[in-house]
Amino acid sequence: MMQVTQRLSYDTSIQRACGELSVPRASYYRWVNARTKTPQVSTSRRCHPAALSLAEQQQVLDVLNSPRFVDKSPGEVFGVLLDEGHYLCSERTMYRILSAHEALAPRRQRCQQAGAYQKPELLATQPNQVWSWDITKLKGPRTWSYFYLYVILDIYSRYVVGWLVADREASTLAQQLIQRTYDKQAIEPGQLTLHADRGPSMKSKVVAHLLSDLGVTKTHSRPYTSDDNPFSEAQFKTLKYCPQFPGRFGCMQDAKVFCRAFFNWYNHEHRHSGINRLTPASLHHGQAQRVLEQRHRVLEQAYQRHPQRFVTGVPCAGTVPEAVWINPPTQAKNNTNKEGEPPIIEY
Numbered sequence: 001m002m003q004v005t006q007r008l009s010y011d012t013s014i015q016r017a018c019g020e021l022s023v024p025r026a027s028y029y030r031w032v033n034a035r036t037k038t039p040q041v042s043t044s045r046r047c048h049p050a051a052l053s054l055a056e057q058q059q060v061l062d063v064l065n066s067p068r069f070v071d072k073s074p075g076e077v078f079g080v081l082l083d084e085g086h087y088l089c090s091e092r093t094m095y096r097i098l099s100a101h102e103a104l105a106p107r108r109q110r111c112q113q114a115g116a117y118q119k120p121e122l123l124a125t126q127p128n129q130v131w132s133w134d135i136t137k138l139k140g141p142r143t144w145s146y147f148y149l150y151v152i153l154d155i156y157s158r159y160v161v162g163w164l165v166a167d168r169e170a171s172t173l174a175q176q177l178i179q180r181t182y183d184k185q186a187i188e189p190g191q192l193t194l195h196a197d198r199g200p201s202m203k204s205k206v207v208a209h210l211l212s213d214l215g216v217t218k219t220h221s222r223p224y225t226s227d228d229n230p231f232s233e234a235q236f237k238t239l240k241y242c243p244q245f246p247g248r249f250g251c252m253q254d255a256k257v258f259c260r261a262f263f264n265w266y267n268h269e270h271r272h273s274g275i276n277r278l279t280p281a282s283l284h285h286g287q288a289q290r291v292l293e294q295r296h297r298v299l300e301q302a303y304q305r306h307p308q309r310f311v312t313g314v315p316c317a318g319t320v321p322e323a324v325w326i327n328p329p330t331q332a333k334n335n336t337n338k339e340g341e342p343p344i345i346e347y
Contacts, residue, residue, distance in 0.1 A: 001021065001023060004015050004021065005018060005021050005023050005028055006028075006032070012153055014028065019311065032228045042121045043238055052089060052093065052097075056088075056089075057097050058249070059088065059262045060088050060089055060093070060094060060097050061097055061101060063077070063081075063088060064077060064094060064097075064098060064103075065103070068235075072260035074091050074094035074095050074098065075091050075276075077094065078090075078091040078094065078258055087139060089174065107238075114314065117221060117222040117223065117238075117294050118222075118328060119228070119327050120195065120219045120220070120221065120222075120228055120327055121184070121325070121326070121327045121328065121329055122155070122193060122219065122325065122326040122327070123323060123324070123325055123328075124154075124155050124156035124323070124324045124325075125156070125261075125322060125323050125324075126295075127154050127156050127157060127159065127284045127285075128154060128187060128192060129156060129158045129191070129192065130154070130156065130192070130194075130195060130324075130326070131152050131153065131154055131192060131193070131194050131195065131197075132152075132153050132155050132194075132195045132196070132229055132326075133150070133151060133152040133153065133174075133178075133194065133202075133232065134150075134151060134196060134197060134199075134229060134236070135148055135149065135150050135151075135169055135174075135199060135201060136148075136149050136151070136231070136236045136239075137149075138165070138249055138255050139248045139249065139253065140186045140248060140249060141248055141249070141250050146165060147165055147166070147167060147249060147252055147255045148165070148166050148167070148168060148169045149163065149164070149165055149239075149255070149259065150162075150163060150164040150165075150166070150173065150174060150177050151163045151235060151236070152177065152178070152181050153231055153232055153235055154280075154284060154325065155195075155231045155324055156283070156284075156321075156324050157275065157280050157281075157283040157284035158231065158235070158272050158274060158275055158280040159267055159280035159281060159283070159284035160235070160263050160266060160267055160280070161181050161184070161284075162177055162178075162180065162181030162184070163259060163263055164176075164177045164276065165252060165259055167252060169199075169200070169201055170201065171200070171201045171204035171205075171206040171207055172206060173201075174201045174202075174204070174206075174207055175206050175207055175210050177213070178194070178207065178214075179210060179214075179218065180215055182216070183247065187214070187216070187218075187267065188215075188238070189214065189215025190329075191215075192214050192216045192217070193216070193217040193218070194211060194216050194217070194218050194219070195218075195219045195220070195221075195326065196219075196220060196221070196229065196232075197220065197221040197228070197229050198217070198220050198221060198223055203220065203293045227327075228326065228327065230326065231326075234274075235266075238266065238270075239262060239266075242262060243244050243260075244262075245258075246258070252321045260337070266280065267279065267281045267284075268278050268280075268281045274321075275288075275320075275321055276292070276318040276319070276320070276321065277318075278291060278292075278320075283320065288320045289320060292318060292320065294317070295315075295317035295318075296316070296317040299314065299315045299316075299317055300314055302315075303315065
Protein backbone atom coordinates (compact mmCIF):
# COMPACT_ATOMS: atom_id res chain seq x y z
CA MET A 1 0.00 0.00 0.00
CA MET A 2 2.85 2.37 0.81
CA GLN A 3 4.49 1.71 -2.58
CA VAL A 4 1.19 2.42 -4.39
CA THR A 5 0.84 5.65 -2.46
CA GLN A 6 4.38 6.64 -3.42
CA ARG A 7 3.77 5.99 -7.14
CA LEU A 8 0.52 7.90 -7.02
CA SER A 9 2.23 10.84 -5.32
CA TYR A 10 4.43 11.25 -8.42
CA ASP A 11 1.35 12.34 -10.43
CA THR A 12 -0.32 14.31 -7.64
CA SER A 13 0.50 15.56 -4.15
CA ILE A 14 1.30 13.31 -1.19
CA GLN A 15 -1.68 14.70 0.72
CA ARG A 16 -4.13 13.83 -2.06
CA ALA A 17 -2.55 10.40 -2.66
CA CYS A 18 -2.85 9.51 1.04
CA GLY A 19 -6.43 10.76 1.11
CA GLU A 20 -7.46 8.71 -1.94
CA LEU A 21 -5.97 5.52 -0.54
CA SER A 22 -6.98 6.21 3.13
CA VAL A 23 -3.37 6.01 4.32
CA PRO A 24 -2.35 8.21 7.27
CA ARG A 25 0.31 10.66 6.20
CA ALA A 26 2.25 10.05 9.42
CA SER A 27 2.48 6.35 8.60
CA TYR A 28 3.60 7.14 5.07
CA TYR A 29 6.36 9.49 6.24
CA ARG A 30 7.59 6.93 8.77
CA TRP A 31 7.80 4.34 6.00
CA VAL A 32 9.70 6.70 3.71
CA ASN A 33 12.12 7.76 6.46
CA ALA A 34 12.80 4.17 7.44
CA ARG A 35 13.80 3.37 3.83
CA THR A 36 15.99 6.41 3.33
CA LYS A 37 17.65 6.40 6.76
CA THR A 38 21.32 5.49 6.56
CA PRO A 39 22.73 3.32 9.34
CA GLN A 40 25.00 5.19 11.73
CA VAL A 41 28.46 3.88 12.29
CA SER A 42 29.11 3.50 16.04
CA THR A 43 32.17 5.31 17.24
CA SER A 44 34.01 4.71 20.49
CA ARG A 45 33.20 7.11 23.33
CA ARG A 46 35.81 9.77 23.71
CA CYS A 47 37.53 9.88 27.07
CA HIS A 48 37.24 13.11 29.00
CA PRO A 49 40.58 14.90 29.39
CA ALA A 50 40.13 15.07 33.18
CA ALA A 51 39.30 11.37 33.58
CA LEU A 52 41.56 9.14 35.64
CA SER A 53 43.91 6.93 33.74
CA LEU A 54 43.68 3.17 34.03
CA ALA A 55 46.65 3.14 36.40
CA GLU A 56 45.05 5.79 38.62
CA GLN A 57 41.75 3.89 38.67
CA GLN A 58 43.58 0.73 39.72
CA GLN A 59 45.30 2.67 42.49
CA VAL A 60 41.94 3.89 43.83
CA LEU A 61 40.53 0.36 43.64
CA ASP A 62 43.52 -1.05 45.53
CA VAL A 63 43.06 1.52 48.29
CA LEU A 64 39.32 0.82 48.60
CA ASN A 65 39.92 -2.95 48.77
CA SER A 66 42.83 -2.72 51.19
CA PRO A 67 42.36 -4.40 54.61
CA ARG A 68 42.14 -0.98 56.22
CA PHE A 69 39.22 0.28 54.10
CA VAL A 70 37.52 -2.86 52.80
CA ASP A 71 34.60 -2.55 55.28
CA LYS A 72 34.21 1.23 55.01
CA SER A 73 32.01 3.23 52.68
CA PRO A 74 33.62 5.39 49.95
CA GLY A 75 32.48 8.52 51.78
CA GLU A 76 34.27 7.45 54.95
CA VAL A 77 37.39 6.50 53.01
CA PHE A 78 37.31 9.89 51.29
CA GLY A 79 37.15 11.72 54.63
CA VAL A 80 39.92 9.66 56.21
CA LEU A 81 42.25 10.22 53.27
CA LEU A 82 41.61 13.97 53.32
CA ASP A 83 42.39 14.12 57.04
CA GLU A 84 45.67 12.37 56.30
CA GLY A 85 46.53 14.80 53.50
CA HIS A 86 45.79 12.53 50.53
CA TYR A 87 43.41 13.05 47.62
CA LEU A 88 42.92 10.32 45.04
CA CYS A 89 39.59 11.28 43.49
CA SER A 90 36.13 12.45 44.43
CA GLU A 91 33.71 10.34 46.45
CA ARG A 92 31.46 9.96 43.42
CA THR A 93 34.36 8.69 41.33
CA MET A 94 35.06 6.06 43.98
CA TYR A 95 31.50 4.84 43.63
CA ARG A 96 31.82 4.75 39.82
CA ILE A 97 35.05 2.73 39.97
CA LEU A 98 33.55 0.22 42.40
CA SER A 99 30.43 -0.08 40.25
CA ALA A 100 32.48 -0.60 37.08
CA HIS A 101 34.31 -3.50 38.76
CA GLU A 102 31.06 -4.91 40.26
CA ALA A 103 32.48 -4.49 43.75
CA LEU A 104 29.84 -2.19 45.22
CA ALA A 105 27.18 -4.75 46.23
CA PRO A 106 29.61 -7.19 47.94
CA ARG A 107 31.07 -4.22 49.83
CA ARG A 108 27.61 -3.34 51.20
CA GLN A 109 27.07 -6.96 52.24
CA ARG A 110 30.35 -6.96 54.16
CA CYS A 111 29.39 -3.74 55.92
CA GLN A 112 26.03 -5.21 56.90
CA GLN A 113 27.66 -8.37 58.22
CA ALA A 114 30.16 -6.33 60.22
CA GLY A 115 27.32 -4.50 61.97
CA ALA A 116 25.17 -7.61 62.64
CA TYR A 117 23.76 -7.98 66.14
CA GLN A 118 23.03 -11.21 67.94
CA LYS A 119 19.53 -11.96 69.17
CA PRO A 120 19.40 -11.85 72.99
CA GLU A 121 18.19 -15.09 74.58
CA LEU A 122 17.36 -14.57 78.26
CA LEU A 123 15.79 -17.02 80.72
CA ALA A 124 14.30 -16.31 84.15
CA THR A 125 13.08 -19.10 86.45
CA GLN A 126 12.60 -16.99 89.57
CA PRO A 127 12.40 -13.32 90.59
CA ASN A 128 15.45 -11.05 90.43
CA GLN A 129 17.20 -13.06 87.74
CA VAL A 130 16.45 -10.85 84.73
CA TRP A 131 15.35 -7.23 84.85
CA SER A 132 14.22 -5.15 81.88
CA TRP A 133 14.34 -1.37 81.94
CA ASP A 134 13.39 1.44 79.61
CA ILE A 135 12.50 5.14 79.48
CA THR A 136 9.30 6.65 78.09
CA LYS A 137 8.10 10.24 77.66
CA LEU A 138 5.15 11.76 79.49
CA LYS A 139 3.67 14.90 77.94
CA GLY A 140 4.14 18.06 79.99
CA PRO A 141 1.88 21.11 80.34
CA ARG A 142 3.03 22.71 77.06
CA THR A 143 3.68 21.52 73.55
CA TRP A 144 7.09 19.87 73.19
CA SER A 145 7.53 19.66 76.96
CA TYR A 146 8.04 16.21 78.46
CA PHE A 147 8.80 14.37 81.65
CA TYR A 148 10.82 11.16 81.52
CA LEU A 149 9.68 7.98 83.26
CA TYR A 150 12.37 5.39 84.07
CA VAL A 151 10.98 1.92 84.88
CA ILE A 152 12.81 -1.29 85.93
CA LEU A 153 10.70 -4.46 85.60
CA ASP A 154 11.33 -8.03 86.71
CA ILE A 155 10.45 -10.16 83.68
CA TYR A 156 9.59 -13.28 85.69
CA SER A 157 7.04 -11.72 88.04
CA ARG A 158 6.27 -8.53 86.03
CA TYR A 159 6.89 -6.67 89.29
CA VAL A 160 8.05 -3.06 88.91
CA VAL A 161 11.08 -3.06 91.20
CA GLY A 162 12.01 0.59 90.61
CA TRP A 163 10.83 3.73 88.85
CA LEU A 164 11.75 7.39 88.58
CA VAL A 165 10.20 10.53 87.04
CA ALA A 166 12.65 13.25 85.93
CA ASP A 167 12.72 16.33 83.75
CA ARG A 168 15.42 14.94 81.48
CA GLU A 169 17.01 11.72 80.25
CA ALA A 170 20.45 11.32 81.78
CA SER A 171 22.76 8.41 82.45
CA THR A 172 23.50 9.70 85.96
CA LEU A 173 19.80 9.45 86.87
CA ALA A 174 19.66 5.93 85.47
CA GLN A 175 22.75 5.08 87.53
CA GLN A 176 21.10 6.30 90.72
CA LEU A 177 17.88 4.37 90.03
CA ILE A 178 19.72 1.12 89.27
CA GLN A 179 21.91 1.45 92.38
CA ARG A 180 18.95 2.19 94.64
CA THR A 181 16.87 -0.67 93.22
CA TYR A 182 19.81 -3.07 93.42
CA ASP A 183 20.25 -2.32 97.12
CA LYS A 184 16.50 -2.46 97.85
CA GLN A 185 16.15 -5.93 96.31
CA ALA A 186 19.34 -7.20 98.02
CA ILE A 187 20.89 -8.47 94.79
CA GLU A 188 24.10 -10.49 95.00
CA PRO A 189 26.97 -10.14 92.50
CA GLY A 190 26.53 -12.51 89.56
CA GLN A 191 22.82 -13.01 90.26
CA LEU A 192 21.19 -10.50 87.91
CA THR A 193 21.03 -9.75 84.19
CA LEU A 194 19.83 -6.26 83.22
CA HIS A 195 18.32 -5.99 79.75
CA ALA A 196 17.57 -2.78 77.85
CA ASP A 197 17.37 -1.33 74.35
CA ARG A 198 20.11 0.76 72.75
CA GLY A 199 19.18 4.21 74.01
CA PRO A 200 21.95 6.66 74.96
CA SER A 201 21.42 6.18 78.71
CA MET A 202 21.33 2.40 78.37
CA LYS A 203 24.62 2.30 76.47
CA SER A 204 26.37 5.00 78.50
CA LYS A 205 29.73 4.34 80.14
CA VAL A 206 28.36 5.52 83.49
CA VAL A 207 25.77 2.75 83.56
CA ALA A 208 28.21 0.19 82.13
CA HIS A 209 30.79 0.91 84.83
CA LEU A 210 28.16 0.70 87.57
CA LEU A 211 26.89 -2.67 86.35
CA SER A 212 30.44 -3.96 86.13
CA ASP A 213 31.14 -2.89 89.72
CA LEU A 214 27.89 -4.51 90.93
CA GLY A 215 28.52 -7.77 89.11
CA VAL A 216 25.43 -7.38 86.90
CA THR A 217 25.40 -8.77 83.36
CA LYS A 218 24.02 -6.31 80.81
CA THR A 219 22.39 -7.15 77.48
CA HIS A 220 20.87 -4.99 74.74
CA SER A 221 18.16 -5.37 72.14
CA ARG A 222 18.94 -5.39 68.46
CA PRO A 223 18.43 -2.03 66.73
CA TYR A 224 14.83 -1.28 65.69
CA THR A 225 13.59 -4.56 67.23
CA SER A 226 10.97 -3.90 69.88
CA ASP A 227 10.34 -7.65 70.27
CA ASP A 228 13.71 -7.91 72.03
CA ASN A 229 12.39 -5.85 74.95
CA PRO A 230 8.73 -6.99 75.09
CA PHE A 231 8.11 -6.76 78.82
CA SER A 232 8.95 -3.08 79.16
CA GLU A 233 7.02 -2.25 75.98
CA ALA A 234 3.94 -4.12 77.25
CA GLN A 235 4.16 -2.41 80.64
CA PHE A 236 4.29 1.05 79.03
CA LYS A 237 1.23 0.14 76.95
CA THR A 238 -0.65 -0.83 80.12
CA LEU A 239 0.38 2.50 81.64
CA LYS A 240 -0.68 4.69 78.73
CA TYR A 241 -3.90 2.80 78.00
CA CYS A 242 -5.01 3.13 81.59
CA PRO A 243 -8.41 4.95 81.69
CA GLN A 244 -7.05 7.41 84.27
CA PHE A 245 -3.96 8.26 82.23
CA PRO A 246 -4.13 12.00 81.41
CA GLY A 247 -3.25 13.54 78.09
CA ARG A 248 -0.78 15.87 79.77
CA PHE A 249 0.70 16.37 83.22
CA GLY A 250 0.61 19.82 84.75
CA CYS A 251 3.95 19.49 86.55
CA MET A 252 6.47 16.89 87.64
CA GLN A 253 4.75 16.46 90.99
CA ASP A 254 1.54 15.69 89.15
CA ALA A 255 3.32 12.95 87.16
CA LYS A 256 4.88 11.49 90.32
CA VAL A 257 1.51 11.31 92.11
CA PHE A 258 -0.09 9.50 89.19
CA CYS A 259 2.81 7.06 88.75
CA ARG A 260 2.90 6.27 92.46
CA ALA A 261 -0.79 5.30 92.42
CA PHE A 262 -0.49 3.43 89.13
CA PHE A 263 2.50 1.29 90.11
CA ASN A 264 0.91 0.45 93.45
CA TRP A 265 -2.16 -0.80 91.55
CA TYR A 266 -0.01 -2.56 88.92
CA ASN A 267 2.08 -4.46 91.48
CA HIS A 268 -0.57 -5.31 94.10
CA GLU A 269 -3.97 -5.32 92.39
CA HIS A 270 -3.51 -5.94 88.67
CA ARG A 271 -4.18 -9.59 87.70
CA HIS A 272 -1.62 -10.02 84.95
CA SER A 273 -2.61 -12.19 81.98
CA GLY A 274 0.97 -13.36 81.45
CA ILE A 275 1.30 -14.92 84.92
CA ASN A 276 -1.97 -16.82 85.27
CA ARG A 277 -3.90 -13.77 86.48
CA LEU A 278 -1.73 -13.44 89.57
CA THR A 279 -0.61 -10.08 90.87
CA PRO A 280 3.05 -9.30 90.22
CA ALA A 281 3.63 -8.76 93.96
CA SER A 282 2.29 -12.20 94.91
CA LEU A 283 4.58 -13.93 92.39
CA HIS A 284 7.58 -11.75 93.19
CA HIS A 285 7.33 -12.31 96.95
CA GLY A 286 6.61 -16.05 96.82
CA GLN A 287 2.88 -15.98 97.62
CA ALA A 288 1.63 -17.27 94.27
CA GLN A 289 1.31 -20.92 95.27
CA ARG A 290 -0.88 -20.05 98.26
CA VAL A 291 -3.13 -17.92 96.03
CA LEU A 292 -3.52 -20.75 93.51
CA GLU A 293 -4.35 -23.25 96.25
CA GLN A 294 -7.09 -20.93 97.49
CA ARG A 295 -8.45 -20.62 93.95
CA HIS A 296 -8.40 -24.40 93.58
CA ARG A 297 -10.46 -24.82 96.77
CA VAL A 298 -13.04 -22.37 95.47
CA LEU A 299 -13.28 -24.26 92.19
CA GLU A 300 -13.63 -27.58 94.01
CA GLN A 301 -16.53 -26.20 96.05
CA ALA A 302 -18.19 -24.95 92.88
CA TYR A 303 -17.77 -28.39 91.33
CA GLN A 304 -19.32 -30.10 94.34
CA ARG A 305 -22.37 -27.86 94.15
CA HIS A 306 -22.96 -28.23 90.40
CA PRO A 307 -20.87 -31.06 88.89
CA GLN A 308 -23.07 -31.15 85.78
CA ARG A 309 -21.77 -27.74 84.79
CA PHE A 310 -18.18 -29.00 84.48
CA VAL A 311 -17.83 -31.42 81.57
CA THR A 312 -14.14 -32.15 82.06
CA GLY A 313 -14.21 -32.61 85.82
CA VAL A 314 -12.85 -30.37 88.54
CA PRO A 315 -11.48 -27.22 86.87
CA CYS A 316 -7.81 -26.40 87.40
CA ALA A 317 -6.62 -23.10 88.81
CA GLY A 318 -3.42 -23.27 86.76
CA THR A 319 0.18 -23.34 87.85
CA VAL A 320 2.95 -20.89 88.52
CA PRO A 321 5.08 -20.23 85.40
CA GLU A 322 8.46 -21.85 85.91
CA ALA A 323 10.33 -20.34 82.97
CA VAL A 324 10.05 -17.00 81.19
CA TRP A 325 12.06 -16.32 78.04
CA ILE A 326 13.05 -13.39 75.92
CA ASN A 327 13.62 -14.96 72.48
CA PRO A 328 13.63 -18.64 73.50
CA PRO A 329 16.00 -20.84 71.46
CA THR A 330 14.56 -23.40 69.08
CA GLN A 331 15.22 -26.30 71.44
CA ALA A 332 13.25 -24.60 74.24
CA LYS A 333 10.34 -23.99 71.87
CA ASN A 334 10.26 -27.63 70.81
CA ASN A 335 10.18 -28.79 74.43
CA THR A 336 7.08 -26.79 75.33
CA ASN A 337 3.62 -28.30 75.71
CA LYS A 338 4.98 -31.78 76.41
CA GLU A 339 3.18 -33.82 79.04
CA GLY A 340 4.76 -33.37 82.45
CA GLU A 341 6.83 -30.35 81.44
CA PRO A 342 6.51 -26.99 83.23
CA PRO A 343 4.77 -24.18 81.35
CA ILE A 344 7.15 -21.91 79.49
CA ILE A 345 6.10 -18.37 78.64
CA GLU A 346 7.65 -17.16 75.38
CA TYR A 347 8.14 -13.62 74.05
